Amino acid sequence: MSATTETNYHAGPDAVSAKKSRYRRVSKGRGNFELWSWVFMRASGILLLVLIFGHLFVNLMLGEGIHGIDFAFVAGKWSSPFWQTWDMLMLWLAELHGFNGVRTIINDYTEKDRTRWILKGLLVASALLVMVLGTLVIFTFDPCLDPSSTLSVCAR
Amino acid sequence: MAQAANGTLYRGREGMWSWVAHRISGLLLFLFLFAHVLDTALVRVSPDAYNQVMEAYKNPVVGIGEAGLVAAVIFHALNGLRIIAVDFWAKGPKYQRQLFWAVAIGFVVLFAPFAIRHLTIVFTH
Ligand code: HEM
Numbered sequence: 437m438s439a440t441t442e443t444n445y446h447a448g449p450d451a452v453s454a455k456k457s458r459y460r461r462v463s464k465g466r467g468n469f470e471l472w473s474w475v476f477m478r479a480s481g482i483l484l485l486v487l488i489f490g491h492l493f494v495n496l497m498l499g500e501g502i503h504g505i506d507f508a509f510v511a512g513k514w515s516s517p518f519w520q521t522w523d524m525l526m527l528w529l530a531e532l533h534g535f536n537g538v539r540t541i542i543n544d545y546t547e548k549d550r551t552r553w554i555l556k557g558l559l560v561a562s563a564l565l566v567m568v569l570g571t572l573v574i575f576t577f578d579p580c581l582d583p584s585s586t587l588s589v590c591a592r
Numbered sequence: 593m594a595q596a597a598n599g600t601l602y603r604g605r606e607g608m609w610s611w612v613a614h615r616i617s618g619l620l621l622f623l624f625l626f627a628h629v630l631d632t633a634l635v636r637v638s639p640d641a642y643n644q645v646m647e648a649y650k651n652p653v654v655g656i657g658e659a660g661l662v663a664a665v666i667f668h669a670l671n672g673l674r675i676i677a678v679d680f681w682a683k684g685p686k687y688q689r690q691l692f693w694a695v696a697i698g699f700v701v702l703f704a705p706f707a708i709r710h711l712t713i714v715f716t717h
Contacts, residue, residue, distance in 0.1 A: 478679070481672040488665060497706065501713045502658065506646050507639035510632070527629070534622035541619060562626060570629045573636045582639040 511579035606692040655714030
């Protein structure tokens with residue numbers, strides 16, 4: 437598209453430039469929300485790549501792989517502030533990135549306002565549940581709940 | 593839509609199918625994340641509750657499902673980088689098809705070692 441809208445060579449003879457037009461093509465009120473959500477999808481995507489690949493490598497490739505996942509494994513990780521922070525960032529970024537992506541998908545396929553608002557209501561509710569519950573679990577977790585724990589933080 | 597001499601440039605080709613796969617994998621990952629946070633929350637209930645559910649997951653059907661999820665996230669992540677390259681790199685749109693094949697190669701390189709190790713564990717325990 438040519439940058440000079442004043443002389444629009446591609447439009448027909450009756451074309452009116454955007455500046456002179458009586459129609460407001462820029463919607464009021466939403467600000468730059470869609471632009472920032474576009475930027476967020478890309479920035480969070482790059483961070484998620486590192487966080488999720490790291491998560492999968494440590495949990496599924498090192499040690500005993502999937503077979504080693506049990507309470508003791510989680511306790512070992514979440515007794516360290518490093519993994520608590522890692523998992524919290526991954527939780528928030530993945531949920532907000534996924535939330536934003538599914539919001540786009542809902543906007544694309546729903547035709548009735550009612551259906552759209554019901555689906556978005558469910559989406560907001562589920563995202564809040566996942567972020568609040570997930571964060572509480574990471575930070576109120578007690579690794580010593582298991583009486584047979586061999587973790588040094590649990591030594592009495 | 594942009595037209596080439598022999599049809600459209602985009603529809604039905606790498607550009608469109610990678611978009612479809614990106615959308616489906618993103619939705620799948622979002623649904624999985626919901627289940628994954630709920631089952632992990634069981635560590636807050638009791639060690640037994642969590643261990644029982646993890647034990648129930650250790651079967652070939654769930655194991656193959658897990659491999660499918662890892663495939664979905666590897667594709668979505670690499671294709672996400674492709675989307676970012678198309679948006680920000682001046683030559684990105686020109687090479688979007690070649691970038692798609694780079695995603696395909698990266699996918700095989702990352703997924704093959706994982707699938708071998710994971711499925712070996714799933715089927716030998
Ligand atoms: C692993 C690293 C990831 C990267 C690099 C990544 C990258 C991206 C990018 C660049 C987009 C396109 C946004 C746009 O077109 O404006 C996108 C869309 C999306 N992503 Fe991700 N993503 C990642 C992980 C995830 C995860 C974990 C989820 C699920 C919780 C997810 C769910 C989605 C959804 C639902 C969309 C919308 C698809 C659409 O509009 O067709 N992504 N992602």
